[in-house]
Amino acid sequence: MPLPGGRPAALLPLCLLCLQAALPLRGHGGRYAGDKVIRVVPENARETQILRAAFNRLKVDLWQPSSPFHIIEGTVTDVRVPQNTSRSLLPYLQQANIQYTILISDLQKAIENQTGLRSYRNRRSLSGYNYEVYHSLEEIQSWMHHLNKTHSDLVHMFSVGKSYEGRPLFVLKLGKRSQLYKKAVWIDCGIHAREWIGPAFCQWFVKEALQTYQTDPVMRKMLTQLYFYIMPVFNVDGYHFSWTNDRFWRKTRSKNTRFRCYGVDANRNWKVKWCDEGASFHPCDDTYCGPFPESEPEVKAVAHFLRKHRKQIKAYLSFHAYAQMLLYPYSYKYATIPNFSCVESAAYNAVNALQSAYGIRYRYGPASSTLYVSSGSSMDWAYKNGIPYAFAFELRDTGHFGFLLPETLIKPTCTETMLAVKNITLHLLKKCH
Ligand SMILES: [Zn+2]
Structure with a gap:
């Protein structure tokens, strides 16, 4: 499906290929240590196109919508960004002048906060x-x-x-x-x-x-x-x-x-x-x-x-x-x-x-x-x-x-x-x- 509007991806001024693909994180701190959930609302066709291409290439975990092709101008996109990916992705978004907000700054901590609370409570x-x-x-x-x-x-x-x-x-x-x-x-x-x-x-x-x-x-x-x-x-x-x-x-x-x-x-x-x-x-x-x-x-x-x-x-x-x-x-x-x-x-x-x-x-x-x-x-x-x-x-x-x-x-x-x-x-x- 052709991407609506904007320039073809090859002409993007930013180096999409420089973005590192996410490697599975193991070892210290748990599976999601340092992972972030960020929210982006693309404001125009250019931003939409950049986000689709970046998220498709990085294979990040899209929370909302469920696929990069569903990223639509003016609507919310929430995405889980692994720690090693966020090191390159977030500067990339800043460079492209795309606004984002961090919904969850450390996902592992967020999970542990929930399960920690649960262990104190009687399940019945x-x-x-x-x-x-x-x-x-x-x-x-x-x-x-x-x-x-x-x-x-x-x-x-x-x-x-x-x-x-x-x-x-x-x-x-x-x-x-x-x-x-x-x-x-x-x-x-x-x-x-x-x-x-x-x-x-x-x-x-x-x-x-x-x-x-x-x-x-x-x-x-x-x-x-x-x-x-x-x-x-x-x-x-x-x-x-x-x-x-x-x-x-x-x-x-x-x-x-x-x-x-x-x-x-x-x-x-x-x-x-x-x-x-x-x-x-x-x-x-x-x-x-x-x-x-x-x-x-x-x-x-x-x-x-x-x-x-x-x-x-x-x-x-x-x-x-x-x-x-x-x-x-x-x-x-x-x-x-x-x-x-x-x-x-x-x-x-x-x-x-x-x-x-x-x-x-x-x-x-x-x-x-x-x-x-x-x-x-x-x-x-x-x-x-x-x-x-x-x-x-x-x-x-x-x-x-x-x-x-x-x-x-x-x-x-x-x-x-x-x-x-x-x-x-x-x-x-x-x-x-
Ligand atoms: Zn569902």
Whole structure:
């Protein structure tokens, strides 16, 4: 794709080739010692072009957007810059007269501050399970087993398949077995491993459902009239890896033998305009679409389940972070969906409900024009396969903490998001024309 505007990269006055490629940092101080997260908002086509070229060459870890080609004039770009890269990159940006701000000055310290705090706290609250801390995959899976045993009237756990590394892909079916046929809502969290607030929200949703079912008429109605299929951790291998090896891992963990790179972007691997704009063919990129659609066992398993239940499932909700946005199709093109007015009014009401809790205003709209164009996403796939309400949430924040959202913000984030989800669910139960 040609870069819009500006001079060709070869004529740039600055020596792009002088920039050092990032080498993996090991040894003293931990994996991310000295790494920074910086924010740049390119002001014109020249700056946009310089940033795209530099970030593409350096293979820095883009936090927002997810690929250098999504860097757009006037919009925020957050990027993790390894210590050795920042020594050349930051003077380079200054020389090019491109303004940047440092969001996190030492990432390793930021991670350690969080985990340090956590170790002082009991992982179980006085009343049982603690929903205000992040949980490892093992903890989430034993929590699911536990609920399956203790709440068998409302909860049924099953697996839709196995991950690349052989882990079961557990889903909770939540709802009262009241009628023979019920509409259903699918909710998944943790397609991208490092977005830990996602799985925390899925757990929160289940907790709220079970705790308020008796007392809250809205929740009672939801669980009586609908089934909820909840997959707290979609990308189980990646999530596990983000706990054990690399906090900022995004993709799955399948191995590419030719390039010795791991993982596919599980939100670019769906059979809907697969590997077109906003996805990468290169196995080492963070937005790698995979060798073919549904190459990832996790995507294939969920796609199979959704296809099988497409008549029953009326809403598909997928939880990501971070940006504070509520997105609906299309992702892969700038076009209006056929049932736009119903979906748009559901989104409008949902973000208003969300805002009523703590005043946090979400942007909302089609993913292509609100976030960026990306192909092969689960949301577009769900919509194209007949699920009329397909949404992707980008939860808190807008980059202050980014993927390291502190555990103290789990409660407010989940509380406000619950309001949005309840709102969308109620919208489903009303007829919309
Ligand atoms: Zn994501």
